[in-house]
Amino acid sequence: MERCLIFEGVKVADFSTSVVGPAAARVLADYGATVVKVESQTHADALRVTAPYMGRKPGVNRSGFFNNYNAGKYSLSLNMRLPRALEIAKRLVQWSDVVIETFRPGVMKKWGLHYEELLKIKPDIIMISSTMLGQSGPYSVYKGFGQHGAALAGWGTTLAYPDDDAVAPFSAYTDYIGTRYVAIAVVAALEYRRRTGKGQYIDSSQVESSIDFLATAVLDYRANKRLPQRQANRDPYAAPHGAYRCRGEDRWCVIAVSTDEEWRKFCGVIGHPLWTSDPKFTTLSARKKHEYELDRLVEIWTVKHTPEEIVTVMQKAGIAAAVVANAKELAEDPQLLHRKHYEVLEHSEIGPHSYENFAFRLSKTPGAPRKAAPCLGEHNAQVCTEILGLSDEEFVQLLTEGVFE
Amino acid sequence: MNQLPTTDPSFLSPYRVLDLTDEQGYMCAKILGGLGAEVIKIEPPGGDEGRRVGPFIDDQPDPNRSLFWMALNVNKKSITLDLKTDEGQKIFRRLVESADFVIESFHPGDLDKLGLGYADLGSINPAIVMTSITPYGQDGPYKDFHASDIVCWAGSGYMWLCGIMGRAPLRISIPQAYLHGGAEAALGSMVAFWHRQKTGEGQHVDVSITESAMWSCLTAHAAWDMNREILQRQGVFRAYGAYKIRFMYPCKDGYVIFLLLGGHIGARGQKALAQWMDREGMSDEFLRNFEWDSFDASTYNDEMARKLEPFFERFFVTKKKDELFKAALKMQFLLAPVNTIQDLCEDAHLAARDFWVDIDHPEINARLTYPGAPFKSNRVSWSLDRRAPLVGEHNLTIYGSELGFSESEIRTLLRKRVI
Numbered sequence: 076m077e078r079c080l081i082f083e084g085v086k087v088a089d090f091s092t093s094v095v096g097p098a099a100a101r102v103l104a105d106y107g108a109t110v111v112k113v114e115s116q117t118h119a120d121a122l123r124v125t126a127p128y129m130g131r132k133p134g135v136n137r138s139g140f141f142n143n144y145n146a147g148k149y150s151l152s153l154n155m156r157l158p159r160a161l162e163i164a165k166r167l168v169q170w171s172d173v174v175i176e177t178f179r180p181g182v183m184k185k186w187g188l189h190y191e192e193l194l195k196i197k198p199d200i201i202m203i204s205s206t207m208l209g210q211s212g213p214y215s216v217y218k219g220f221g222q223h224g225a226a227l228a229g230w231g232t233t234l235a236y237p238d239d240d241a242v243a244p245f246s247a248y249t250d251y252i253g254t255r256y257v258a259i260a261v262v263a264a265l266e267y268r269r270r271t272g273k274g275q276y277i278d279s280s281q282v283e284s285s286i287d288f289l290a291t292a293v294l295d296y297r298a299n300k301r302l303p304q305r306q307a308n309r310d311p312y313a314a315p316h317g318a319y320r321c322r323g324e325d326r327w328c329v330i331a332v333s334t335d336e337e338w339r340k341f342c343g344v345i346g347h348p349l350w351t352s353d354p355k356f357t358t359l360s361a362r363k364k365h366e367y368e369l370d371r372l373v374e375i376w377t378v379k380h381t382p383e384e385i386v387t388v389m390q391k392a393g394i395a396a397a398v399v400a401n402a403k404e405l406a407e408d409p410q411l412l413h414r415k416h417y418e419v420l421e422h423s424e425i426g427p428h429s430y431e432n433f434a435f436r437l438s439k440t441p442g443a444p445r446k447a448a449p450c451l452g453e454h455n456a457q458v459c460t461e462i463l464g465l466s467d468e469e470f471v472q473l474l475t476e477g478v479f480e
Numbered sequence: 481m482n483q484l485p486t487t488d489p490s491f492l493s494p495y496r497v498l499d500l501t502d503e504q505g506y507m508c509a510k511i512l513g514g515l516g517a518e519v520i521k522i523e524p525p526g527g528d529e530g531r532r533v534g535p536f537i538d539d540q541p542d543p544n545r546s547l548f549w550m551a552l553n554v555n556k557k558s559i560t561l562d563l564k565t566d567e568g569q570k571i572f573r574r575l576v577e578s579a580d581f582v583i584e585s586f587h588p589g590d591l592d593k594l595g596l597g598y599a600d601l602g603s604i605n606p607a608i609v610m611t612s613i614t615p616y617g618q619d620g621p622y623k624d625f626h627a628s629d630i631v632c633w634a635g636s637g638y639m640w641l642c643g644i645m646g647r648a649p650l651r652i653s654i655p656q657a658y659l660h661g662g663a664e665a666a667l668g669s670m671v672a673f674w675h676r677q678k679t680g681e682g683q684h685v686d687v688s689i690t691e692s693a694m695w696s697c698l699t700a701h702a703a704w705d706m707n708r709e710i711l712q713r714q715g716v717f718r719a720y721g722a723y724k725i726r727f728m729y730p731c732k733d734g735y736v737i738f739l740l741l742g743g744h745i746g747a748r749g750q751k752a753l754a755q756w757m758d759r760e761g762m763s764d765e766f767l768r769n770f771e772w773d774s775f776d777a778s779t780y781n782d783e784m785a786r787k788l789e790p791f792f793e794r795f796f797v798t799k800k801k802d803e804l805f806k807a808a809l810k811m812q813f814l815l816a817p818v819n820t821i822q823d824l825c826e827d828a829h830l831a832a833r834d835f836w837v838d839i840d841h842p843e844i845n846a847r848l849t850y851p852g853a854p855f856k857s858n859r860v861s862w863s864l865d866r867r868a869p870l871v872g873e874h875n876l877t878i879y880g881s882e883l884g885f886s887e888s889e890i891r892t893l894l895r896k897r898v899i
Contacts, residue, residue: 081675098695106671126723127703139702190858209856214829217809219737221698222718222727223816226737231728231818233652234642241735241818242715243728244652245641246698254695255663256854262670263491263515266677267860275859283835284854286824288659290551295535296821297849298547303821306653308630311534316630318639318648327649329639331628395626397634399649402697402704402711405637413620416691417701429705434661434691435668436617438598438684440675 079440080107085265088113088167089148090176090183092120094221094250095205095281097144099257100175102433104147106442111167111458112148112449115155116480119451120145129425136424136450146420146430146444151459152452152479155186160478166463168193172268173261174202179218180210190276199274201264205257209280221247228285229292235305252288253281314362315341315369318399319377321385327399328382330373330389335359340392345376415443422447455479490516490860495580498522498572499556500563503530504689505585505613506552507662512581512669514853516863519556520878522572525897527560527871528553537846543871545844550868554839554850558869559878560899563594567898574883576601581669582610588618598684608682609672613658613665617688627689632657636693637700644715660696661689725780726789728818731796735818736804738792742775749813750775756807762795825849841867875899 085108089100097112097120104110114120122141129137151167153160164186168174174193176183183189183204193200207224208214225231225248235241260277268274286293295301308317313333321328332341335358342351350356350372355365362369377385382398389396398404405411406429414436417429430444459465459473473479493516499509500522513519521528530552531543538545562568573596576582582601584591591597598610612618615627616635625631633639633651643650665687676682694701703709712719716728718739727739742750750772757763766787796804801817808815817823824830837852853862879885879899893899 079675081671081678102667102671127699127706127709129706131707139706140699143699143702203855208829209833212829212832214805214809217816219814219816220739222737222739223814226735226816226818229819229821229824230652231735231737232820233654234650235653236643236647236650239644240716240730241728242642242644242650243735243737243818244696245638245713246696248696251660251695252663255667259511259515259663259667259670260855260857262667262674264857266670266674267491269677273859275857277855277857279855280833283830283833283852286835286851287854288656289654289821289824290851291535291548292654292821293825293851294547294551294848296825298537298846299535299539301535303653308648308651309653310628310630310655313628318630318634318650320648325645327634327640329630329634331630333628390625393626395628395631397625397627397631399634399640400637401640402637402700403708405694406701406704410616410620410622410688411691414617414688414691416694429701431694431701432691433668434664434688434694435611435671436686437668437672437675438686439681440672440683442671 080442081440082106082108085109085173086171087111087173087175088171090174090178091205092177093122094144094247095253095257096175096177097122098254099205099261100148101144101146101444102258103173103261105433105444106440109462110148111171111454111462112145112150113164113167114150114152114451116152116452117154123451129428134424136422139428142422142428142448143430145448147446148449149454149458150449150452151455154478154480157476157478159473159476161186161188163459163463163473163478164188165196167458168200169196170462171197172201172265174200175205175257175261176202177205180204180206180215197274199268199272201261201268201274201277203257203260203264203277203279205253205279205281207281209283210278221250224249224253224281224285228282229289232305233303236307237305241305249281249285252285253279256284309366311363312359314359314366315373317370319370319374321377321382322380326382328377328385329397329399330385331395333359337394338362341389341394344388344392344394348372348376418444420444420447423453424450452479490863492517496520496578497581497583498575498579500582500584500586501613502528502585503533503552504615504658505583505662505665506530507659508611508613508665508669509556509583510552510554511663511666512583513555514862514864516860517581520575520874521553521556521558521869522561522563523558523871525560525562525899531871537844550848551850553868555864555866556869557874557878558872559875560872562898563596565896565898567893567896569594569596571879571883571898572596573601573604576604576608579605579608581673582608583613583665583669584610585613588612588614588623602682602684606682607676607680609669609676609685610682611665611669611672611685611687613661613687613689615689617691618686629655629657632661632690632693635690637697638693641697641700641711641713643713645713649713657689657693660692661687664692723778723780724782725777725785729793729796731799731801731804733800734820736796736801737816737818738796739814740780740788741777741814742772746777746814747772747775749808749811752811753807753813756811757791757795760795760798762798763791767791837864839865839867843870872899
């Protein structure tokens with residue numbers, strides 16, 4: 076079937092940097108929208124100057140972090156300190172259906188690019204501002220990195236060994252929750268405009284988007300005044316439940332045994348060692364009570380096997396289990412390859428490298444990253460002449476004025 | 481396709497979602513409901529399994545007191561229907577005729593066996609968007625694997641990255657994987673819906689929970705792909721290659737996240753913080769003379785860490801996280817408090833933005849405060865005003881007023897446990 080790109084004709088001016096805005100805009104690009112990323116040579120997207128770089132050699136066009144979220148976009152570099160650059164930005168807004176930005180509140184206003192002003196240029200514009208804490212409120216000017224966002228949104232103490240200090244979740248955890256809500260908001264606003272003819276302004280706070288992922292814990296605190304316990308990999312409804320050391324260096328598997336029926340199957344898989352018939356372990360509540368001992372005994376079995384061997388026999392018996400996979404293993408994972416999670420695309424400076432797909436597949440109108448990420452300012456001429464309709468002379472004039480620096 | 485008035489109060493208010501999911505998919509229809517769609521949760525007679533999952537209000541186990549269930553099914557309606565019976569399937573097909581979305585999380589192939597897979601529903605209603613949420617997706621070598629929250633995290637690569645080297649990888653204690661799958665599914669459903677609104681053509685959306693959770697791995701794939709580097713779990717450190725810097729510190733009443741950063745992004749704030757520490761007698765010549773302008777965090781090494789980090793360790797434990805955060809806002813150094821759930825509930829900023837939403841639960845004499853809109857629009861309100869439904873609460877409205885069953889027919893359906 077010929078690929079039908081469902082956002083074809085949708086135009087996005089992407090003033091965003093880092094993860095949330097760019098990744099959300101990439102959803103639209105994957106499905107056919109024209110996305111122009113506006114950057115500047117002096118203040119490039121921070122991800123452009125963050126590792127990993129191809130061949131470990133730094134360079135604004137070499138970051139895998141940046142490239143993954145900016146596949147399929149055009150890059151226009153503008154020096155926003157120059158009035159002529161702001162004029163170009165405004166022409167871009169006039170062309171676009173959606174404007175996405177992630178600056179500290181007040182920056183777009185300083186440039187005369189805030190919603191009220193954009194409305195004058197394009198009355199049905201959809202504008203979305205995405206920041207850590209939203210556009211209003213006492214802390215709205217706060218700007219931090221991903222770890223700061225996850226901590227503000229309540230994740231800092233959800234990861235901990237019961238006998239140790241909290242360790243914080245890896246990376247910019249809440250960025251990836253925020254990304255989905257920003258993308259959902261944009262598509263919902265496009266649909267709303269299709270139906271009503273009206274644009275809108277959306278104020279997205281990454282922290283607020285993310286708190287819904289903690290809703291159960293919030294309600295538990297509200298209703299029962301209880302705070303989450305440091306339970307590492309434990310689960311109130313399952314035992315054994317956790318990550319177990321396996322044969323090999325730093326190899327681990329996870330096993331989750333919930334029902335007593337699963338427990339009986341589990342005992343069969345590990346060969347019914349004597350301890351499994353001890354009344355301390357025959358019911359879930361008994362296993363929960365003696366969980367430390369149980370986990371030690373389970374691990375005596377797991378360390379003798381590779382995680383792959385364990386997962387194969389557990390899955391065959393109907394027990395939930397998985398290898399604790401690292402990036403190398405995932406790059407070769409047959410399920411991900413089957414789903415075409417990775418797309419290798421040819422980048423104009425660093426050559427072919429791998430991009431990651433989103434986790435949904437559409438049966439009739441599939442989408443995927445289609446072009447590699449742009450080099451900084453790669454499409455200045457194309458955007459100005461083909462998209463904004465400037466003449467070649469006008470473009471050269473702007474070039475000599477330093478508008479694209 | 482429905483013809484719609486132009487003064488509609490919400491993004492999706494003219495549209496209906498049939499939600500067949502278990503815990504793997506609750507979040508998807510919750511989001512579509514927030515966007516204004518009418519969501520009908522279809523529960524097996526006797527109620528959804530998730531109602532038996534704690535915590536419960538006042539710790540009293542009861543299908544209408546599960547906070548887990550309430551949190552993820554707020555704003556939905558509920559009907560009971562046994563999809564394993566012929567009559568139940570017939571009724572479901574009638575509901576599909578006028579619905580816009582079907583969201584489900586059955587094991588791949590199970591709905592097809594009941595004659596309710598996409599092939600069947602798409603022929604009843606070609607405009608339907610049907611979204612399936614499963615641990616690994618609808619097909620492929622892992623499609624029949626047994627999974628759970630921790631299994632999805634292990635398979636996503638994220639667990640590998642969480643915790644401390646030498647000890648077991650960790651998952652986040654509050655189950656999250658299904659929420660990532662559900663939110664990703666809501667996004668996929670909206671993308672498919674956009675196409676359907678333009679063309680009238682529905683389709684099947686296949687979501688993998690494990691793949692959804694992979695996004696949280698940040699640069700793990702890129703580091704492998706570009707440089708054959710395997711990122712490791714780093715605990716309270718942030719590390720790329722040789723660069724390793726502490727980012728989590730204890731303070732007087734908990735923890736803070738703090739990043740040392742110089743240059744044009746960090747120097748100004750860092751200087752202000754160092755001056756504050758000096759005023760409190762917690763500095764010395766070394767810190768006083770430190771060149772923040774030329775400090776490049778990417779050249780950071782163990783020797784610098786041993787020199788610099790102890791200053792901040794000693795200082796932060798003398799301060800409360802709120803005090804440190806207020807100073808960070810003013811002086812612009814890169815610090816945030818590690819908020820607990822209690823801190824969130826009492827947070828002045830969230831309160832000032834009217835984030836929280838009170839919802840009454842008259843049957844159990846409770847009023848609970850829920851997390852509010854994930855984003856704010858100048859035109860459209862996020863829909864969140866009705867508690868999660870009681871089991872079969874809307875049977876009479878849907879089966880009676882809408883599908884036209886008489887009261888005695890409904891009684892018969894109930895007796896036969898079709899509904």
